[in-house]
Amino acid sequence: MIVIPSARRNLLLLEPTDSPKETPRLKSVLTDIHFWVPVAVLLAGFLLLSFMR
Numbered sequence: 001m002i003v004i005p006s007a008r009r010n011l012l013l014l015e016p017t018d019s020p021k022e023t024p025r026l027k028s029v030l031t032d033i034h035f036w037v038p039v040a041v042l043l044a045g046f047l048l049l050s051f052m053r
Contacts, residue, residue, distance in 0.1 A: 029035050
């Protein structure tokens with residue numbers, strides 16, 4: 001049986017969201033490719049529609 005000291009055990013049980021350096025939500029959204037690809041497709045669609053009129 002392996003015994004892990006309590007301090008080390010607590011470090012192993014931390015959830016990924018408990019990181020000491022959290023990025024702000026706005027920065028996460030603005031630097032995410034999954035946000036910008038649909039925005040670019042939407043803008044391209046509006047541009048295409050404006051030329052079709």
